[in-house]
Amino acid sequence: MTPKPRPRAVRRAAAALTLLLGSLALQPGAQAATAAPEARPAAPGRDLGREVLPAGDGWAAEGAGTTGGSAADDAHVFTVRNRAQLVAALDGGSPTPKIIKVVGTIDANTDDRGRRLDCADYATDGYDLDAYLAAYDPRTWGGAKPAGPQEDARKASAARQAERVELLVGSHTTIVGLGTSAVLKGASLRVDGADNVIVRNLELRDAYDCFPAWQPNTGGLGDWKTAYDTLWLRGATHVWVDHVTASDKGHPDDREPTYFGRNFLRHDGLLDITNGSDLVTVSWSRFADHDKAMLIGNGDGVTTDRGKLRVTLHHNEFHSVVQRAPRVRFGQVHLYNNRYVIPEDGGDHRYSLGVSTESRIVAENNAFEAPGHVEVADLVKSWNGSALTERGTVFNGFPVDLVSINNAYNSGSERDLTTDTGWTPVLHGPVDGAESAAAEVAREAGAGRAGR
Numbered sequence: 001m002t003p004k005p006r007p008r009a010v011r012r013a014a015a016a017l018t019l020l021l022g023s024l025a026l027q028p029g030a031q032a033a034t035a036a037p038e039a040r041p042a043a044p045g046r047d048l049g050r051e052v053l054p055a056g057d058g059w060a061a062e063g064a065g066t067t068g069g070s071a072a073d074d075a076h077v078f079t080v081r082n083r084a085q086l087v088a089a090l091d092g093g094s095p096t097p098k099i100i101k102v103v104g105t106i107d108a109n110t111d112d113r114g115r116r117l118d119c120a121d122y123a124t125d126g127y128d129l130d131a132y133l134a135a136y137d138p139r140t141w142g143g144a145k146p147a148g149p150q151e152d153a154r155k156a157s158a159a160r161q162a163e164r165v166e167l168l169v170g171s172h173t174t175i176v177g178l179g180t181s182a183v184l185k186g187a188s189l190r191v192d193g194a195d196n197v198i199v200r201n202l203e204l205r206d207a208y209d210c211f212p213a214w215q216p217n218t219g220g221l222g223d224w225k226t227a228y229d230t231l232w233l234r235g236a237t238h239v240w241v242d243h244v245t246a247s248d249k250g251h252p253d254d255r256e257p258t259y260f261g262r263n264f265l266r267h268d269g270l271l272d273i274t275n276g277s278d279l280v281t282v283s284w285s286r287f288a289d290h291d292k293a294m295l296i297g298n299g300d301g302v303t304t305d306r307g308k309l310r311v312t313l314h315h316n317e318f319h320s321v322v323q324r325a326p327r328v329r330f331g332q333v334h335l336y337n338n339r340y341v342i343p344e345d346g347g348d349h350r351y352s353l354g355v356s357t358e359s360r361i362v363a364e365n366n367a368f369e370a371p372g373h374v375e376v377a378d379l380v381k382s383w384n385g386s387a388l389t390e391r392g393t394v395f396n397g398f399p400v401d402l403v404s405i406n407n408a409y410n411s412g413s414e415r416d417l418t419t420d421t422g423w424t425p426v427l428h429g430p431v432d433g434a435e436s437a438a439a440e441v442a443r444e445a446g447a448g449r450a451g452r
Contacts, residue, residue: 048176048201048451049077049099053240058281058312058334061427066238066281068174068198072097079103079178083110086167086184093168093194100175102202108165108187109208119210122161127153127211136214138260143216151213158211158227165207165228171195177202180448185250188228191236201450203245204230208266223262229269233277240281243450246270247288254348265291269324273331274298278308286446288319291348297329300357300384305330312428313338315437317445318352323381327354328361334425335363337437339445340379342370349374353402355385360421363402364431365392367438376400377409382417389421394434 053066060066069076076098078089089100109117132150135141165187169175171194177183183203191197207228216222230246233239248267256264270287272295273280287293297309309331318325319341326333335353342349352368355361368379376395380388380402390402407416432440 046451048178049101049174051200053198053281056427057240057429058283058314058427059279059310059332060238060240060281060312062238062279062310064238066196066198066240066279067172068196068240069097069099069172070174071172072099072174077101080106082106082114083108083164084112084114090167090169090173093170093192095171095194097172098170098174100173102175102177102182102184103179104181105183105185106187107185108167109161109185110164117164119161122164122210123153123157124160125153125156126150127157132214133259136216138216138222141216143222145216146214154211154213158209158213161210162227166190168192169194169197169199171197174198174200175202176200176450177447180452182447187230189231191231191233191239193235195237197236197238198240198242199231199244200240200242201244201447203247203447204270205245205247205249206251207268208248208251209268212265214260221262222260224259224265226265226268228267229272231271232269233271233273233280234275236273236277236280238279239277240283241271241285242281242283243445243447244271244285245288245447246285246290246293248290249288252289253291267291269293269295272296272298273309273311275302276305276308278310280311282311282313282316284315284441284445284450286317286319287321287325288317290320291322292324292327293318293321294324294326296326296331296333297356297359300329302329306358309333312336312425314428315441315445317341317441319343321352322348323350323352324354325352327356327381328359329356330358331360332421332423333359333361334428335361336365336425336428336431337434337441338366339438339441340366340368340370342368342374344371349378351381352379353381353388355380355382355388355417357384359385360387360389360423362389362421362423362425363393364390365394365434365437367394367434369396369438375409376402376405380406380417382406382410382414385417386415387418387421389419392431392434394438397435 079101080086135150136146169191185205207230209226212224312334317339
């Protein structure tokens, strides 16, 4: 008897058929840009840069779908190995169709000659952290917003770093890592007002902010505000993020000092989807070792987000993430077949699913692994949320009902959630059992694993 194909094999066959059909429309010479010798190429016959989102694969498949830079001519297929080459290929966020293939590690904190830059290189106008702390100590400064020479110097220094690390991605762009070790370090990729973008097979690491700002009244006790997400979708549409690994690797925030009684945070989000972004699919990616991983919708009062922020998250791993995996406002978010791992030392875990204003999350067949001190009731947090459609969740191998447990154990300041979010996802692949999907995610998710 012929063995029944595994779900992953079915998906691979469908992807191969999509690629074959798409190859009929390739520009002449489309295979001209090849992997560098040090990069292990994708499977024979595959060019990840030319691949498009398969039909029906989440919200980014809506309408015309997401094709990124697949239509780029030969002159706009780039293989880049350093920041200068990457910046030139991005072309200031131009909408010209382009494919950018990343080889090896590219460090955004480098000058035009490739020299490594550190925080001291960006500091200007007399900025000094000790002087900044002395100037705005809340015991003497109070609760007013910082102002004066040190705050001005901090802003000027931050602007110098932003010129290096914020990289604008334009419409009709594909950015893909070649081989198993393509890394973009210290950068903040910004898809700002752009349409039709693909980011695949790439590690996004350590978008480190040298100049956090003190915000005295945030959260009651004040907090440090950082500037950079590793990937920020701001007013972006039709975006596919696939086989990406995003983390704080090298500079975890929990090793940073405490100032004014608060952790001196250096990182913002791993992937934030805000300001009316819409039609996004995030698949087979890994988000790890971070505090606030993913924000969908940036404000309770941003009512213009209604009808937007439609996002699909499937077959992703959230490993050692403290919160926002994701936190959602307004959006219709389909969350299926994801794996959540809270490690034994994950004592700082706050929640995984954040249900906020007018959010409509449908969560299906997701698996959670957690140590004994983490309860099922810790997985969901609501801020003015009203509903969560959830089914098939497994917690340490046992089926659980997240909504009923949340309602039984919420703080009393939160209203109970209903189970009807008012919509049924139709754009998605097979929804597998939570445990079998989690095993596949552990093997297949993350950078360096696409195309193999």
